[in-house]
Amino acid sequence: MLMGEFTLDALALCRDRIDEVDRRLLDLLNQRTSIVEQIGRIKQHLDLPIYEPKREDQVFANVLTHNRGPLPPEAVQRLFERIIDEMRTVQKLKMFEPEAEPDGSSPGGSSSGAAV
Numbered sequence: 001m002l003m004g005e006f007t008l009d010a011l012a013l014c015r016d017r018i019d020e021v022d023r024r025l026l027d028l029l030n031q032r033t034s035i036v037e038q039i040g041r042i043k044q045h046l047d048l049p050i051y052e053p054k055r056e057d058q059v060f061a062n063v064l065t066h067n068r069g070p071l072p073p074e075a076v077q078r079l080f081e082r083i084i085d086e087m088r089t090v091q092k093l094k095m096f097e098p099e100a101e102p103d104g105s106s107p108g109g110s111s112s113g114a115a116v
Contacts, residue, residue: 029083032083032087036090037091040090040091040094043091050091050092051088056084060077
């Protein structure tokens with residue numbers, strides 16, 4: 001590294017790049033969440049369990065196989081364990097959430113979502 005790379009301006013630029021990457025990660029996680037919600041509805045319709053250990057193993061194998069670093073495999077595993085855990089929670093919530101009527105109201109009446 002050159003001496004000019006160790007400045008407050010260089011630090012600010014790196015942080016700006018991190019912020020941009022974080023926004024891209026958030027967008028990708030939200031895309032993944034939308035797909036997980038759809039999977040939850042399919043599983044509910046087919047009366048399948050939320051937790052599928054074999055599928056989780058496939059996800060881990062996929063990301064570990066495609067990891068080119070510098071993130072260590074152990075870190076990739078931990079990150080995806082956390083992502084999968086959060087996605088499982090989303091799936092549970094989605095499976096037990098009443099589907100909205102075409103007008104946006106819930107099947108039982110009010111569209112506010114507030115407990116009555």
